[in-house]
Amino acid sequence: MNPRLDPLRQVRGVWVGVENAPVPAVASGHLALDRQLPGHGWPRGSLVEILTAAPGIGEVSLLLPALRRLAQEKRVAFVQPPFVPYAPSLAQSGLPLERVAWIDAAGDEAQWAAEQSLRSGAVSAVLYWGASVDPLDLRRLQLAAEASQALLFLFRPMSALAAPSTAAVRMALNPQNGKLRIDLLKARGGRPGVLQVDPFRRTAPPRASDFLAPATSPVRRAALT
Amino acid sequence: MLWLCLHLPALPLEALGPPPETPLAVHERRGGKRILLAVNEAAVRQRIGPGMTVAAAQGLLPGLRVVERQPRAEKQALQHLADWACQFGSELFFDAPRRLLWLEIGSSLKYFGGLESLLPRLQTSLQGLGYSAGLGVAPTPEAAAWNAQAEDGPILKARDLQERLGYYPLGWLPFPEAVEGLASSGVKTLAELLRLPADGLARRFGPALPDYLQRLLGQRPDARERYQPPKVYRRRMEFLGAIESTEGLLFPIRRALTEFQGYLRARDSAVQHFTFEFEHEGHPRTRMELRLTAPARDAAHFLVVVRERLERLALPAPSLALTLRAERFLVPDLHQGDLFDQRLQQDGEWLGLLEKLQARLGADAIRFLGLRAEHLPERSWHAARQPQPGQAAFPPRPFWLLARPQPLQQPPRLRGRPERIEGGWWDGADAQRDYFLAESDSGSQLWVYRDALNGNWFMHGLWA
Numbered sequence: 001m002n003p004r005l006d007p008l009r010q011v012r013g014v015w016v017g018v019e020n021a022p023v024p025a026v027a028s029g030h031l032a033l034d035r036q037l038p039g040h041g042w043p044r045g046s047l048v049e050i051l052t053a054a055p056g057i058g059e060v061s062l063l064l065p066a067l068r069r070l071a072q073e074k075r076v077a078f079v080q081p082p083f084v085p086y087a088p089s090l091a092q093s094g095l096p097l098e099r100v101a102w103i104d105a106a107g108d109e110a111q112w113a114a115e116q117s118l119r120s121g122a123v124s125a126v127l128y129w130g131a132s133v134d135p136l137d138l139r140r141l142q143l144a145a146e147a148s149q150a151l152l153f154l155f156r157p158m159s160a161l162a163a164p165s166t167a168a169v170r171m172a173l174n175p176q177n178g179k180l181r182i183d184l185l186k187a188r189g190g191r192p193g194v195l196q197v198d199p200f201r202r203t204a205p206p207r208a209s210d211f212l213a214p215a216t217s218p219v220r221r222a223a224l225t
Numbered sequence: 226m227l228w229l230c231l232h233l234p235a236l237p238l239e240a241l242g243p244p245p246e247t248p249l250a251v252h253e254r255r256g257g258k259r260i261l262l263a264v265n266e267a268a269v270r271q272r273i274g275p276g277m278t279v280a281a282a283q284g285l286l287p288g289l290r291v292v293e294r295q296p297r298a299e300k301q302a303l304q305h306l307a308d309w310a311c312q313f314g315s316e317l318f319f320d321a322p323r324r325l326l327w328l329e330i331g332s333s334l335k336y337f338g339g340l341e342s343l344l345p346r347l348q349t350s351l352q353g354l355g356y357s358a359g360l361g362v363a364p365t366p367e368a369a370a371w372n373a374q375a376e377d378g379p380i381l382k383a384r385d386l387q388e389r390l391g392y393y394p395l396g397w398l399p400f401p402e403a404v405e406g407l408a409s410s411g412v413k414t415l416a417e418l419l420r421l422p423a424d425g426l427a428r429r430f431g432p433a434l435p436d437y438l439q440r441l442l443g444q445r446p447d448a449r450e451r452y453q454p455p456k457v458y459r460r461r462m463e464f465l466g467a468i469e470s471t472e473g474l475l476f477p478i479r480r481a482l483t484e485f486q487g488y489l490r491a492r493d494s495a496v497q498h499f500t501f502e503f504e505h506e507g508h509p510r511t512r513m514e515l516r517l518t519a520p521a522r523d524a525a526h527f528l529v530v531v532r533e534r535l536e537r538l539a540l541p542a543p544s545l546a547l548t549l550r551a552e553r554f555l556v557p558d559l560h561q562g563d564l565f566d567q568r569l570q571q572d573g574e575w576l577g578l579l580e581k582l583q584a585r586l587g588a589d590a591i592r593f594l595g596l597r598a599e600h601l602p603e604r605s606w607h608a609a610r611q612p613q614p615g616q617a618a619f620p621p622r623p624f625w626l627l628a629r630p631q632p633l634q635q636p637p638r639l640r641g642r643p644e645r646i647e648g649g650w651w652d653g654a655d656a657q658r659d660y661f662l663a664e665s666d667s668g669s670q671l672w673v674y675r676d677a678l679n680g681n682w683f684m685h686g687l688w689a
Binding site: 053054055056057058059060061074075081082083084085086087088089090091092093097098099100101102103104105109112113116117120121122123174175200 | 574575577578581582585586589590591592593594595596602605606607608612613614616617619621622623624625626627628665667668669670671686687688689
């Protein structure tokens with residue numbers, strides 16, 4: 001893009017065009033990321049592949065602003081999450097608990113459940129932790145997402161980087177100075193690139209000061225060690 | 226705006242339930258006299274009619290049973306009727322003393338196929354509910370009320386109001402003193418009344434009368450408080466003795482569902498979702514939420530679903546009472562129509578998915594998360610088959626929780642200050658933990674704790 005246009009882009013209300021026709025998308029809630037994504041957000045009806053080096057780096061928090069919105073529209077399904085989605089945290093993040101379904105399945109059954117959820121038209125997003133999905137199955141999932149215009153976030157380990165992918169958006173996440181480095185490897189209709197966001201901006205993890213609040217209950221008090 | 230008015234002359238009688246075979250009349254005290262308001266058919270056959278004094282009627286028919294008008298029962302009956310009438314229009318209100326109920330139909334008329342189809346349908350349904358009503362239609366509520374008493378065909382245009390109303394007898398004016406005063410000066414119809422100057426009327430009968438006439442003719446807006454239908458059905462049943470077994474609960478449940486079916490039928494509505502709550506002594510209530518794949522109102526169908534759930538229900542103690550609750554009533558007739566609620570369709574899709582997933586993965590594989598006001602992190606959440614209501618405030622918590630705390634060989638790189646969580650000594654799970662935020666070598670944000678009792682380190686969650 002012409003650098004002389006940069007000042008213009010700072011003006012509110014100036015819309016930066018992307019190459020293709022507008023893609024229906026859900027804003028990610030991170031401006032830096034939205035600028036690069038097709039349709040300025042997570043593109044509906046597509047597969048978004050998220051590769052992580054390790055769990056617990058803000059990979060779910062990254063999605064929270066969009067999930068809040070998606071959970072208002074329809075239900076959101078977690079398929080085969082690696083740990084227990086912790087209810088107090090979800091509630092703190094503003095996710096309505098009654099709109100989030102945790103589907104506990106593994107292997108083929110998990111993949112089947114993800115596909116059924118996408119096809120049903122009853123969910124707006126599926127978060128699927130599927131380590132080993134072969135390319136053909138990936139394609140099936142993508143078609144299912146397209147059919148109902150639902151979003152599929154597929155979490156895979158970094159080792160899947162070498163595997164071919166038909167995802168509309170593909171990104172690798174790495175921790176970087178307490179924030180999250182996003183290598184946007186692929187963004188069909190958007191602009192691939194490298195950026196950094198703070199996924200914990202409005203949620204956890206807490207700063208040290210959060211723990212200094214006076215204890216309100218006799219059972220829980222801050223120990224000053 | 227087009228108003229439909231239901232005039233229910235026999236309401237004082239009909240509100241008392243199914244009329245008996247023997248002559249019955251309802252009276253009202255006016256001045257020192259007891260005047261008959263409404264009489265049943267058996268009384269009509271014996272030449273007893275409204276307007277007679279009780280003394281005269283009983284003189285004619287010594288066996289006549291006479292009861293006093295019961296305003297509370299009439300108001301309740303009108304409320305039930307209003308709940309039922311909601312399906313024909315969303316704006317309605319009623320005037321219990323005058324036995325009138327209004328319904329705005331201008332916006333829904335097309336949907337119901339015009340007046341030609343709506344009015345007969347209403348008449349039939351009303352008869353089925355045990356009410357006889359005169360129906361009137363006019364552009365203002367009061368004109369509709371007059372039209373309902375005249376029953377001489379709807380008034381559709383505001384410009385026709387004066388001409389059509391002009392012939393109506395002045396006796397229908399809800400100002401009895403003015404009616405008498407005007408009659409004595411020879412004014413007998415509305416047309417004659419309207420020829421009199423408004424300021425003169427105001428001087429003689431007070432400002433309410435000219436104001437009423439202006440509302441009647443649509444020269445002044447007629448703002449009334451709209452009736453709000455209750456959003457919740459609630460029926461609590463106390464048991465004579467504590468019921469031990471879930472099997473034993475079936476009897477009161479069946480009764481509650483049968484009543485509920487009657488309620489739904491009377492309202493021509495259905496539900497897709499209802500709740501049973503069982504009360505126990507010394508334990509919190511047990512809640513059983515039922516979701517159907519399609520709206521229904523059949524008690525037998527409900528019972529099948531309830532029975533299946535009941536078998537798997539673990540009750541902490543014998544039950545003392547039950548409560549059946551339902552909200553969001555649906556109109557079965559309208560499901561295929563334009564008024565189909567998108568949200569409900571979504572629920573239908575969701576239930577379809579749920580059934581499919583449960584059939585293959587097992588009923589417990591699809592979970593909803595709930596909160597518990599407990600201190601120990603592993604106790605402050607739970608998973609259930611049904612969405613869980615509830616709120617609780619917690620300090621910042623990580624997105625992932627490990628199903629079991631995982632022992633750490635060495636203390637990790639800690640950040641921040643600890644949060645002391647103690648809990649459970651009163652119920653045998655003694656714990657004193659200091660929770661920290663920590664970072665792993667790979668950059669993962671961990672939630673770890675040191676067991677204050679033995680000094681061991683554990684990982685309990687991840688800030689994902």
